[in-house]
Every structure is written in C-alpha cells, then in structure tokens.
Amino acid sequence: MSASRPSPPEPADAASPGRRRGRRAGGADTREALLAAARSEFAERGYEGATVRRIADRAGVDAAMVNHWFGGKDALFTASLDLPMDPEAILEQVLPGDPERIGERIVAMFLQVWDGAGGGPLVAMIRSVAAHPDAARMMREFVSRVILGRFVGAVAPDRPDERAALCATQILGLGMVRYVLRLEPLASADHPAVVAAIAPTIQRYLTGSLDG
Template sequence: MTGAVEQGDRKRRGRRAAGQDTRAALLTAARALFVERGYEGATVRAIAARAGVDAAMVNHWFGGKEALFGEAVLQLPVDPAAVVERVLDGPPERIGERIVRTFLGVWDDSGGGAFAALVRSVTAHDEVARVLQEFFLHTLFARVLASLDVDQADLRATLCATQVVGVGMVRYVLRFEPLVSAEVDTVVAAVAPTLQRYLLGDISAEPG
C-alpha cells in the first residue's frame, strides 16, 4: 500500500499540467507575433493559431490581448490596466516614483527579459517601434494622464516614455555603468522627479 502511494506521488510530481503548456505556448507565440506584426497586427486569433490552440484560450489564461502583451513582452506581473491602477493608488505627488519602482521591480528580476529583446529588435523589425509606442503612450501614460486632468497630455505622455524606455534601454540593453549596478532607490531618486514634472509640472516654454 505504501509503495502504491509513493508511486502515485512520484507520478503527480513528475507530470506537467497541460494547461501550463498552453499558457507557455501562448506567451512564446505572442512574443514572436508582437515583434513581427506590431500590437494591432498580432490578433488573438493569429496568436492562438501560432500556439496551436483555440483562440478562447487567450481570454481563459490572460483575460485578453492587452494583458497577454503586458506579460509576454513587458513581463508585467499583472495586466496593464492594473498597473495603471497601482500607479494612481497613492498621493499624486509620488506618481513618478511609483512608475519607476514598478518597472524596475519587474525588469530587474529578469535582467530586462523580453523588454530588452524587444528593444534590441527595433532596427530589424519596423513594427517594434509601433508596439512600444502603443503600449507606453496609449495603454499606459494616456490612461494615467487622463486621470490627472492636465494640459498637453500627448506631449506629457511622450516625455514620460523617454524616461521609462530610456532607463530600460540604458540599464538592460546598452548596459551603461553605473546605471546597471545602481540600486533601485538610487535610480528612483534620480529619475522620478523628472518624470513627476512631465506628469504634473509646468512644461510650457519660457517666454522669450
């Protein structure tokens, strides 16, 4: 009897869940198609077909294409809408800090991971720049700024993207020291004030 139990335990521990295989296949397919076709061109149906599964599995495992993009390309632990909620949850004067901490916290764990791979492919794939633009300008910063009710929202969103994408590129792709080895608190202290000004400060031109 004991031997049968031990054998059953070994089988359970050694067997990989089919659902996890499906999820992993979707992530792999999504990373490839987002680079090849951009965000709009990488449809749910196309991603599912590349993964060899039914399109309904995208919603089942990720809740939709936006969340799949967030995890597959940017390795966000939650979908982009939840990231916006997290960033906005707290004092407005510390939004810049929360944004920097969120992305460094995610990317540091993987050394840049899929984000670094995406940035490296910009010159080889025309759609990659559009993918980055769609996410950072429209999915992330446009939503944040809409909640803040500020002027020149498009310009502010673009300026914010220069900070987040720029830090990501230099820290994980170009790997310039001392930014690569700098502690998160050091990077936050240096970058967050500029990001904060882009979000809520005065960005108007000085009078001549």
C-alpha cells in the same frame, strides 16, 4: 429505458467563415496559437485595430479563450511582446496614492519589474525594436496606450499624448542605459538613488507645466 438524447452538433459561426469547426483542444497549444495570432494581428493592425474576435478567429478558437488564458486584450498584448509584466497589476500598484508622487511610483515599479527579470526581456525587446519595424510599432503602442497612456489619463491636466511621449523618453532611456549599455554609475545604482534622480522629471511630464 429511453435512449439518451444525442448532443446537438456545435453550430458554425456564420460571421467567421475562416474559423475551424469545433474548438481547438484546450492546453498549451491553444495558448501558443493565440500568441501567434496576436503577434500577427497586432503587427498588421496595431493595438487599436486588432480585436479579440479577430485574434481568436485567426487562432481557430472561441473568443472566450482569450479571457481564459490571458484575462483580456491588454494582457494578451503584453504576453505577445514577451515582457515580464502585467499591465493591470502595474496600474493597481502605481495609480493609488498621491498624484504628486506618481512619478516616484512609476520609476520604482519599472526598476522592480526589470531587476526582477534580470533585465533580459528588456534587452531582447530593445534589440528587436531596433531591427524590426513591426516590433517597434507594437512597442510604441504598448508604451503609449497600455501603460503610460493610462497613467497620463488618470493625472494629466492636458496634452496627454505629448506627456506620454515625454515620459517614454525617460523610462525607455533608463532601460537602455541601465540594462543594455550598462553605463555606470546608473547601471549599479540602488533603487532609491535612481528614483530620486529620475522621478522629478517624470512627475513634471505627468502633472506639471510643459511650457517652460
């Protein structure tokens, strides 16, 4: 009987000298290492500057682990902020349908996500943003690029950055008043009432004229 052939050693990544040899054992430790690395990279480089490769190298794992655990950069960014939402699921829920009613779908979706989580993660996020510049930078990029920027890109006729910023004033303002300040009657208003009050402004910011 011939001897079994030994497995070849795993090659080191010459382009990434800081990566440890071999792979981190799979499991929760890999996920937590990726989250820690992502928070550092996003804080230092911003959403655009941070790459999946850099995050994986910093965590000491293969870049494929990002897709395995999170499905991609957007979802990893969301997880690093500890927000109870999946950007892709939000887009799939909101984008299909009449573009002239997307404001209604956006407000309804945010209310559904925030109320489903009891508002807790949003309150923690706002407090973190107020106290830490890095957290504020990450949240700005999350709102402007990962979520609202993609809505705007799909329906806006012009001035996408301005439109995304204007939408953010309404969405984040709603979150602050409803879940942090708990200002009545908005804090306890039902979803249809909130949608009816705020969606027309969101819709104008997305698809209407910004010149008056």
